Amino acid sequence: MTPAHEHGPPRGAGRSGPRGITRRLFDLALPVIGLNVLGVLSLAVDTAMCGRLPDAPDALEALGFATQIVFLFMVLMMGLVVGATALVARAHGAGDSSSVDHILRQSTWLTVIVAVAVAVVGNALAAPLVTLLGATERSLPLALDYLRPMLGLTVFSYLAMLYAAILRGVGNTRLPFLVALGSNGLNVLFNYALILGNLGAPSLGVRGAAIGTVAAQGVGVLVLAALLRRGVVSGLRLRLTPTRLDATLARTLTRVGAPAALDMVILNASFASIVGMLGRLDPVAVAAHGIGLRIQALAFVPGLSVAQATGAMVGNALGAADVPQARAIVRSSVILCVAIMSSLALVLVAGAYPIVAIFDVPVGTPLHDLSITWMRLLGYGMPIVGVHIAYVGMLRGAGATGSSLLINVVGTLVQVPLSWLLGFPLALGPWGVWLAFPASFVVKAAMGFALYRRGRWARAGSKV
Numbered sequence: 001m002t003p004a005h006e007h008g009p010p011r012g013a014g015r016s017g018p019r020g021i022t023r024r025l026f027d028l029a030l031p032v033i034g035l036n037v038l039g040v041l042s043l044a045v046d047t048a049m050c051g052r053l054p055d056a057p058d059a060l061e062a063l064g065f066a067t068q069i070v071f072l073f074m075v076l077m078m079g080l081v082v083g084a085t086a087l088v089a090r091a092h093g094a095g096d097s098s099s100v101d102h103i104l105r106q107s108t109w110l111t112v113i114v115a116v117a118v119a120v121v122g123n124a125l126a127a128p129l130v131t132l133l134g135a136t137e138r139s140l141p142l143a144l145d146y147l148r149p150m151l152g153l154t155v156f157s158y159l160a161m162l163y164a165a166i167l168r169g170v171g172n173t174r175l176p177f178l179v180a181l182g183s184n185g186l187n188v189l190f191n192y193a194l195i196l197g198n199l200g201a202p203s204l205g206v207r208g209a210a211i212g213t214v215a216a217q218g219v220g221v222l223v224l225a226a227l228l229r230r231g232v233v234s235g236l237r238l239r240l241t242p243t244r245l246d247a248t249l250a251r252t253l254t255r256v257g258a259p260a261a262l263d264m265v266i267l268n269a270s271f272a273s274i275v276g277m278l279g280r281l282d283p284v285a286v287a288a289h290g291i292g293l294r295i296q297a298l299a300f301v302p303g304l305s306v307a308q309a310t311g312a313m314v315g316n317a318l319g320a321a322d323v324p325q326a327r328a329i330v331r332s333s334v335i336l337c338v339a340i341m342s343s344l345a346l347v348l349v350a351g352a353y354p355i356v357a358i359f360d361v362p363v364g365t366p367l368h369d370l371s372i373t374w375m376r377l378l379g380y381g382m383p384i385v386g387v388h389i390a391y392v393g394m395l396r397g398a399g400a401t402g403s404s405l406l407i408n409v410v411g412t413l414v415q416v417p418l419s420w421l422l423g424f425p426l427a428l429g430p431w432g433v434w435l436a437f438p439a440s441f442v443v444k445a446a447m448g449f450a451l452y453r454r455g456r457w458a459r460a461g462s463k464v
Contacts, residue, residue, distance in 0.1 A: 079261030089315025310393030348379030381438025391448025
């Protein structure tokens with residue numbers, strides 16, 4: 001296996017020019033893009049195969065509710081992942097391999113603890129939560145069939161997230177991508193067998209989708225853990241022997257990760273507010289918004305992946321006490337994110353009609369017209385989104401997650417009232433509700449730029 005430093009910014013390489021930084025940033029981000037796309041496709045496989053079941057409408061409704069619950073409980077793990085990545089990137093940049101190994105070992109056991117808590121609490125609350133979301137008598141048992149295995153064995157998906165993030169922190173994004181590629185292949189095979197009853201397996205429906213997904217994740221995690229235990233990644237070795245939890249490290253991880261977790265909660269709340277307003281205006285707009293969210297999930301992947309790579313490189317630079325290098329990385333990240341998101345914006349705006357046609361929406365219907373409107377508004381806002389997510393990568397890499405949270409809070413406080421104002425008092429309808437979404441990113445990007453210029457994020461990095 002190729003050493004980690006050959007995939008990321010070598011320690012001591014802080015004087016490379018802008019082109020060299022951009023190239024390294026792109027090389028680091030490319031496997032992350034692939035990894036994130038695989039994550040989206042994994043859910044798509046479950047959905048597509050369950051759509052072929054005899055009770056497909058109820059099964060798909062159940063998957064929709066169950067997926068929301070899985071994402072809800074994932075918030076805690078996202079905070080731990082962000083904190084571990086920031087600490088590992090800084091220790092790696094400083095050349096402190098013993099600290100990297102310590103963080104890896106401690107965060108592994110913390111992840112197991114979080115996963116056990118989610119398994120217990122999640123399964124206890126699954127039924128009332130799914131009911132609260134609006135599940136029917138037909139979809140409720142199907143949603144629980146999917147949730148029980150997914151929440152009970154969530155340790156596999158959580159460890160996969162953790163190890164991918166830590167490997168990103170030491171500059172190796174290729175290994176988790178290759179393992180995820182194999183895991184996704186197994187996911188397709190297992191789901192094909194267990195959902196539909198092929199290859200001599202029983203037809204388990206949505207329960208089979210969960211079992212197949214968990215089994216594939218388990219294989220992937222075992223492979224990653226085995227490779228990390230063997231030390232195939234330079235400067236990184238996993239030790240799984242039980243150890244006393246480091247309370248100081250746990251507090252640091254919480255301090256860095258908690259704002260990132262709360263960030264996710266606020267972001268999801270802002271999305272929910274849009275759906276709530278659209279539902280009061282026109283239920284068809286909710287369906288159009290759902291189509292747009294599927295496109296948005298894919299369209300945002302490249303930019304968000306660059307932001308994740310930015311966080312790793314910024315952490316490495318700050319760990320090496322090279323603030324000018326960190327600033328150069330941020331500048332390159334902004335340029336690269338804007339370039340990528342602007343290219344995707346052209347695709348969304350110019351290709352809105354053929355993209356919507358993929359969903360078999362009849363031309364000339366209100367659903368078609370609203371879907372086109374949302375798609376184009378989304379496209380117009382993509383360049384400024386690119387600026388924002390580059391600065392989010394900077395802040396998370398520096399461990400200044402409190403600043404990232406502040407940006408999101410202010411942006412949400414702008415977006416929600418503005419959506420209401422444009423949609424209702426000014427009577428602009430769904431178009432007005434949607435317009436506030438890209439408009440809020442103007443505020444977020446401006447705040448990110450101000451924080452970059454102020455420079456406290458670089459000093460915050462030294463305190464993580």
